[in-house]
Amino acid sequence: MQPRTRNARATAPFDLSIDSLTHDGRGVGRHKGRAVFVANALPGDTVTARVVKCKASLWEAEIDRIIVPSPQRKTPECPIYGQCGGCSLQHLDHPGQLAVHTDVVLGQLKRFAGLEPETLMTPLQSPPWGYRHRARLAVRWLNRKLSLGFRAAGSNTIIPVSACPVLAPDLEALLPGLEATLKITSDPRAISHIELAAGDQCRGILLRHIRPLSGQDQDRWRVLAEEYGAHLWFQSSEPDPLVCGYSPDGQVSLTYRLPEFTLKLAFLPVDFIQVNPYINRQMVSQAVEWLDLAPTDTVLDLFCGLGNFTLPLATRAGQVVGVEGLASLVEKGRENARMNGLSNAAFMQADLSQDILLQVWSQKTYDACLLDPPRTGAREVLETLADRLPGRLLYISCNPATLARDAGILKQAGYRLARLSAMDMFPQTVHVETMALFLRD
Structure with a gap:
């Protein structure tokens, strides 16, 4: 939630009809001649809007209550919708998108x-689902707790991800194994990011590490790659070359x-x-x-x-x-x-x-x-x-x-x-x- 300005706190919630969307997916209505941009609102919605930020020519608001939902509104399928910064139009049906x-x-x-x-x-x-053949996962350890996932909307906070419905199924299937392997490595903080990529009949895991990985930890990642039939690469930092850790078919590329x-x-x-x-x-x-x-x-x-x-x-x-x-x-x-x-x-x-x-x-x-x-x-x-x-x-x-x-x-x-x-x-x-x-x- 965005911090409210003094003027925003003084503005009581009001009913608003949404008639269009901005390029970044916010609903737009008009209240007393002023444009109001409402996060997660859709054309056809009638909502009670609560202002969170006042500007000279427009207000930014959030939904306090949906009075009449748009015919195109649907229930988001992802359990972390609204937290992850990725798929922000899941509440709009596919034809509407x-x-x-x-x-x-x-x-x-x-x-x-x-x-x-x-x-x-x-x-x-x-x-509409299972289409994404690339993903970049952030790895963070805070107070001995692992976060493997995507960044939250508007911040650097990492939202843990155990499933992702837009990921290709072959990549989504890797998520539990990645988390489990991170938890048993001797230096889990050495991994900063994990990149996943899929071809037509192949998939790959790229581990970006900020410190050298021990031979034992490299072996742990090879076991995971072999279990899933995935290519494995290590990269110490960009733009350093990739080091192939495992290839199920002897090929160096996807x-x-x-x-x-x-x-x-x-x-x-x-x-x-x-x-x-x-x-x-x-x-x-x-x-x-x-x-x-x-x-x-x-x-x-x-x-x-x-x-x-x-x-x-x-x-x-x-x-x-x-x-x-x-x-x-x-x-x-x-x-x-x-x-x-x-x-x-x-x-x-x-x-x-x-x-x-x-x-x-x-x-x-x-x-x-x-x-x-x-x-x-x-x-x-x-x-x-x-x-x-x-x-x-x-x-x-x-x-x-x-x-x-x-x-x-x-x-x-x-x-x-x-x-x-x-x-x-x-x-x-x-x-x-x-x-x-x-x-x-």
């Missing part, structure tokens, strides 16, 4: 870029497949991959379809990572150039190209936030371009290369705000927003993935 995600993206684009898509596509949908393109990609737990394989497969297929490539086309793939889009594009185009800032991902992309027998996919390293005009790849002509930037977006590269980019540009975004900002840059460069699709990459959360096709005649 899809609608909210689309509305947030459309609202940001209209407000900040003055753009509406010529065609709004149906959102790509995911199973893998996932893109069946439509007959591709298999290798990755490590420290490598970026999409957390939701169900959406990732649909997303890659839709991206290739929207770009409508010819066998002679050349494609530029910016922020390409380990080749998640680069390699599928290479199965349809004549040549694909992937550009990525992290040397480790560039090398992994090259390894994945070799593993899949693709000689028409080239991977280059470059910091795309810096001056790239002298880079050889930036001076070439392309028929299409794909961008999949981090949450900070692609402002620098778009401002630098706007006049050189091809007429077909596909933008994958995990942040509606930076998508809208960058869409404004593309609008100034003569592009129109031809197609838009929200993607259900993160069910139960306020986060939204978006695909936008920009065309310039």
Whole structure:
């Protein structure tokens, strides 16, 4: 609960009808001409709101009582909902979540870029539970008590987690064993974080430790990994290399497949991959379809990572150039190209936030371009290369705000927003993935 200000304490609870949601999932109503943002409220709710913070143009409030629930309101499935800082939309049914995600993206684009898509596509949908193939668990010991779990909403407090319904079942099944092994190690405080990752038919455990682990403790973790058939790595600190502790199949990497393109990609737990394989497969297929490539086309793939889009594009185009800032991902992309027998996919390293005009790849002509930037977006590269980019540009975004900002840059460069699709990459959360096709005649 947020601390109440003096003015908030002086404001008596009042009834409020909720008519919309903010981008971060708070309900919005109006009271005496003032906007009121209410945590955990939904459009269609009538609530008694209690103000917790007063600002000049709005109030922030919490629900004192739900008078009439929204038809879309549901009972959260997670027992620690409201404590863990993760899945904050569990009280909204899945169709409602899809609608909210689309509305947030459309609202940001209209407000900040003055753009509406010529065609709004149906959102790509995911199973609402058991979809998450990556997780980072914090380990804390306080007064000889172990906390293994996720951070609480708005704080660094660790909420213990014994089950997580959004985790892939193969990863959720590891949680009891991880806690039990931590409790029997000789130096449990040496472990600061545990990262979990799953491929299509494999899973891995990465232990981050701040002090060297004894041989006996390493053996204890190997026993756990062998019991669950999981890969095991140790890492003393970032960006130190991973040390393989156990591999059930003799392979040094995990893998996932893109069946439509007959591709298999290798990755490590420290490598970026999409957390939701169900959406990732649909997303890659839709991206290739929207770009409508010819066998002679050349494609530029910016922020390409380990080749998640680069390699599928290479199965349809004549040549694909992937550009990525992290040397480790560039090398992994090259390894994945070799593993899949693709000689028409080239991977280059470059910091795309810096001056790239002298880079050889930036001076070439392309028929299409794909961008999949981090949450900070692609402002620098778009401002630098706007006049050189091809007429077909596909933008994958995990942040509606930076998508809208960058869409404004593309609008100034003569592009129109031809197609838009929200993607259900993160069910139960306020986060939204978006695909936008920009065309310039």
